[in-house]
Amino acid sequence: MSGLARISRRFLPFADAASDELPLGQLLRLALFQVSVGMATVMLLGTLNRVMIVELSVPATIVATMIALPVLIAPFRALLGFRSDTHRSAIGWKRVPYLWFGSLWQMGGLAVMPFALLVLGGDTVHEVPFAGEVLAALAFLMTGLGLHMTQTAGLALASDRATDETRPRVVALLYVMFLVGMGVSALVIGWLLSDYSDLRLIRVVQGAAVAGVALNLVALWKQERVRPMSAAERAAPRPKFRDAWADFARGGVAGRLIAVVFLGTMAFNMQDVLLEPYGGEILGLSVSATTLLTALWAAGALCGFALAARMLARRANIYRMAALGVLVGIVAFSLVIFAAPMGSTVLFFAGAGLIGFGGGYFAISTLTAAMTMPAEGLAGRGLALGAWGAAQATAAGLSTAIGGATRDWVNFHGLAGDLGAALNDPATGYSVVYHAEIGLLFITLAALGPLVTRTRRPTAGEEPASGFGLADFPT
Numbered sequence: 495m496s497g498l499a500r501i502s503r504r505f506l507p508f509a510d511a512a513s514d515e516l517p518l519g520q521l522l523r524l525a526l527f528q529v530s531v532g533m534a535t536v537m538l539l540g541t542l543n544r545v546m547i548v549e550l551s552v553p554a555t556i557v558a559t560m561i562a563l564p565v566l567i568a569p570f571r572a573l574l575g576f577r578s579d580t581h582r583s584a585i586g587w588k589r590v591p592y593l594w595f596g597s598l599w600q601m602g603g604l605a606v607m608p609f610a611l612l613v614l615g616g617d618t619v620h621e622v623p624f625a626g627e628v629l630a631a632l633a634f635l636m637t638g639l640g641l642h643m644t645q646t647a648g649l650a651l652a653s654d655r656a657t658d659e660t661r662p663r664v665v666a667l668l669y670v671m672f673l674v675g676m677g678v679s680a681l682v683i684g685w686l687l688s689d690y691s692d693l694r695l696i697r698v699v700q701g702a703a704v705a706g707v708a709l710n711l712v713a714l715w716k717q718e719r720v721r722p723m724s725a726a727e728r729a730a731p732r733p734k735f736r737d738a739w740a741d742f743a744r745g746g747v748a749g750r751l752i753a754v755v756f757l758g759t760m761a762f763n764m765q766d767v768l769l770e771p772y773g774g775e776i777l778g779l780s781v782s783a784t785t786l787l788t789a790l791w792a793a794g795a796l797c798g799f800a801l802a803a804r805m806l807a808r809r810a811n812i813y814r815m816a817a818l819g820v821l822v823g824i825v826a827f828s829l830v831i832f833a834a835p836m837g838s839t840v841l842f843f844a845g846a847g848l849i850g851f852g853g854g855y856f857a858i859s860t861l862t863a864a865m866t867m868p869a870e871g872l873a874g875r876g877l878a879l880g881a882w883g884a885a886q887a888t889a890a891g892l893s894t895a896i897g898g899a900t901r902d903w904v905n906f907h908g909l910a911g912d913l914g915a916a917l918n919d920p921a922t923g924y925s926v927v928y929h930a931e932i933g934l935l936f937i938t939l940a941a942l943g944p945l946v947t948r949t950r951r952p953t954a955g956e957e958p959a960s961g962f963g964l965a966d967f968p969t
Contacts, residue, residue: 511663525671526713527648530706532675550615564638565891575880586721592647597710600640604703608696650876662806759889761934762853764897794850802858813945819856
């Protein structure tokens with residue numbers, strides 16, 4: 495039986511991410527909140543995006559504005575995480591109430607979303623000015639608030655329950671579950687909406703709302719230990735957010751980490767809406783060929799997660815790992831830039847895969863740094879993870895908008911001849927964005943430098959953690 499247990503531990507994905515404090519069954523169940531977040535992300539950034547533009551004929555400017563609205567909630571993730579750190583309840587829950595109410599906000603936003611979009615698309619007769627825009631904006635804001643609240647509280651709960659040894663593998667599992675949620679949801683929702691009608695849109699989006707709250711209910715069930723609080727403890731004044739933030743940022747490590755996350759995410763995400771158009775417009779790739787870019791990016795990201803889990807199991811320097819991800823990104827964007835003058839699709843596809851690898855390796859490293867920050871003083875893990883999520887989500891939204899606008903502005907003037915004959919080429923706008931990303935990556939390296947020497951190393955005689963295997967990450 496002991497031999498069988500060792501075999502199952504070796505080949506069952508993420509089996510050694512479990513611990514006595516967080517058994518494997520509870521860990522996998524807790525990770526379901528990432529599936530619901532991935533599903534909501536697909537709805538906001540993919541499915542509803544296409545439905546509004548194609549089926550409902552909503553102007554692209556309005557669509558872009560609606561999609562950007564959830565980013566406005568992202569800076570408040572630090573506050574949400576801090577509130578979950580200091581929440582007072584009679585039974586002692588801290589994270590579960592925020593997971594639950596985040597689920598309700600997410601469900602409510604998706605529940606009213608299809609009706610708001612139908613009003614926005616002009617399918618209903620009404621005399622209220624801007625009713626569609628206001629209703630759709632509220633639906634997107636509600637969904638975004640629920641998404642950010644659920645993910646912040648869920649990550650904090652997972653970090654609370656994981657041990658120092660298993661926390662890196664828990665991080666990898668949560669990231670993979672997020673990708674699984676996005677991938678499976680995209681396939682299922684796309685199949686359900688293949689024969690589009692207004693009634694089917696309502697059914698699918700509201701079905702996703704119910705599925706999300708059901709997944710989160712299963713995820714949070716009996717996950718947080720009950721620590722009853724007396725009436726005096728509940729009545730005691732709570733710490734102030736500004737005091738907790740000052741405590742969190744003391745010494746410069748936290749503030750610099752947030753700056754690194756913001757800069758690195760900006761650098762890796764400016765090309766989000768440009769990579770496939772670059773392949774089609776500049777390299778002449780077909781639609782089927784450019785769709786492979788997403789698969790290559792995802793495969794690269796999964797490889798980055800796998801290597802990160804292996805290095806973290808060996809207690810590698812977290813910030814050195816983040817720097818390696820940045821260096822891979824510099825090489826990746828260089829390959830993409832050289833693909834155009836050399837007319838090489840091989841360089842282009844290699845660059846796309848390396849962008850995913852470098853971005854995934856960087857994200858896992860910085861998230862682990864946030865999750866492993868000591869929960870001391872007024873600053874808890876919820877605040878640290880909320881700050882990481884705020885920086886990451888805000889930078890992702892801003893960089894996508896900046897990248898698209900920069901490409902359009904440069905190409906408008908370049909093709910008009912305002913920048914000279916040498917830059918009168920449709921590849922100029924793309925190239926400027928990719929060069930800007932390389933510049934941001936070098937700035938990220940400079941910001942990372944002082945953090946490299948501040949990570950704890952194994953002491954003399956201390957054994958490193960067990961090696962990486964299939965139990966750490968699925969193939």
